[in-house]
Amino acid sequence: MAEPTVQRVRIYLNGEDRFGDRPLYQALLAELRQSGATGATALPALAGFGPRRQVLPNTERQPVIIEWIDQATRIRRILPLIGELAGNALITIEPVEVAQGVLRPGGPFGAEQLVSDLMQTEAVGIAYDATLLAALEHIAMARAELLAVVQNETVVGTVSARELVWRGGLRLPPNLLSVLEPAERDAALAALKERTVGEIANREVRGVSLTTPIPQALVMMIEWGYTQVPVLDGQGRLAGMFGQREVLLAAARQPDPVDAADVGVRVGMVMQAATARVALGQPLATALAMLI
Numbered sequence: 310m311a312e313p314t315v316q317r318v319r320i321y322l323n324g325e326d327r328f329g330d331r332p333l334y335q336a337l338l339a340e341l342r343q344s345g346a347t348g349a350t351a352l353p354a355l356a357g358f359g360p361r362r363q364v365l366p367n368t369e370r371q372p373v374i375i376e377w378i379d380q381a382t383r384i385r386r387i388l389p390l391i392g393e394l395a396g397n398a399l400i401t402i403e404p405v406e407v408a409q410g411v412l413r414p415g416g417p418f419g420a421e422q423l424v425s426d427l428m429q430t431e432a433v434g435i436a437y438d439a440t441l442l443a444a445l446e447h448i449a450m451a452r453a454e455l456l457a458v459v460q461n462e463t464v465v466g467t468v469s470a471r472e473l474v475w476r477g478g479l480r481l482p483p484n485l486l487s488v489l490e491p492a493e494r495d496a497a498l499a500a501l502k503e504r505t506v507g508e509i510a511n512r513e514v515r516g517v518s519l520t521t522p523i524p525q526a527l528v529m530m531i532e533w534g535y536t537q538v539p540v541l542d543g544q545g546r547l548a549g550m551f552g553q554r555e556v557l558l559a560a561a562r563q564p565d566p567v568d569a570a571d572v573g574v575r576v577g578m579v580m581q582a583a584t585a586r587v588a589l590g591q592p593l594a595t596a597l598a599m600l601i
Contacts (some may be wrong), residue, residue, distance in 0.1 A: 311390075314575070315407050316384050320375040320391070321359070321399040328394060334373045337394055341377060343529070344387045349377035359399070367488030378405060386520070418523040425519040427559050428540045428549035434459040435468065441477045441501035444468055449483060457539035457547045458510045464539055464547050466510040476509040477501055516541045519548055526551060 320337060328336035334351045341349045354372035377384070392400065433451045435444050437460040447456055448470055455469035470600070473479045478500035486494055516539040517526045530538055530553070537552030587596045 314381060314404050315378065316381045317403050317405045318375075318377040318379070318384060318388070318391075319401045319403075320377070320395055321396075321401075321560075322375065324353070324371040324373050326373075326398070333394070333398075334375055337375055337391060337494045340390060340394055341387065343518060343521055343525065344390055345520075345525040346377055346383065346387055347379045347513065349375055351375050376387065378407075390520075416591065420554075422523050423519065424517050424521045424523060424526050424540055424551045425549075427523065427555040428519075428551040429555065430549045431574060432547050432550045434464070434539075434547045435506055435511070436460070437465060437507045439504060439506050441473060441479075441504045442498060444506050445473055445479070445483060445498070446502060448473075449486075453550070454535065454537045454552070455539075457516070457550075459547060460505055460507075463545045464514055464516060464541055466512040467515055467539065468506050468510045469535075470510065472509050473501070514541070517551060518543075521560070527553075527556065536575075 322334050322337075324332065324334075326333035338349055338351060352374045354374060357372040379387075388400075388402075433447055434457040435447055435452055437458055444456060447453070455467050457464045458466040458468055470483050474482060479497065481497060481501075486497065489497065515529075515533050515535065517529060518541055521529075526538070530536065537550055537554075539547055540549040540551050542548045587599065
């Protein structure tokens, strides 16, 4: 019998189940989101019991059910990752018929095209105890927006050109250093020589995994305000870099459509619709604050 196109996954948990320092249901939702699941919902239950036949009326022990409806092929790819986090939780799968709704918006990339298909494998990282001056040199040489901060072979954060300006004391965009006189450039860089990357690094690791679908990675980059992010393997090590440049080049290389009525990749598929605007009469300080 043919596999159903759309399936529903249910994951049965207790509110007290934890993964690290947060509830397990939150960790599972985060994993589903990062791995490209179309959508999932955590539903609190009033009461319940499992094989141990314990009724748990306590609020912290309140049963939680995660419902995840998606394409069967996507579920088959992501479910092993969920199983590793969920431990002994009961997980069920059943076919469903979708009466209304869109499981995946249109665009130039399918849900099965992953970050690993487009990423730059020659990724640039910087040691946690390296100087800010070394970080600036890496950013300038690689023409990168940010660097992955590495400690004991694991990515522990990121440092960007913006952080060098705002928190590192550079006081001007790195691309302007080349127009300064030598004495001016030395004075501008003096603040970076004695400080380390670890002092200003963003310790929230804003990266994507090798198995993150390209559309999901783009959504995350837009939310973070980055044009480039590190790609991490299963052990949190730096595997590559993924950015808008790779995405736009891949979109431009999409094959010509077979149907003459189809224009292929359209501008609306790759543009950022949320644009900031200012009126002619607004103060300049307002415009600068929006740019920052």
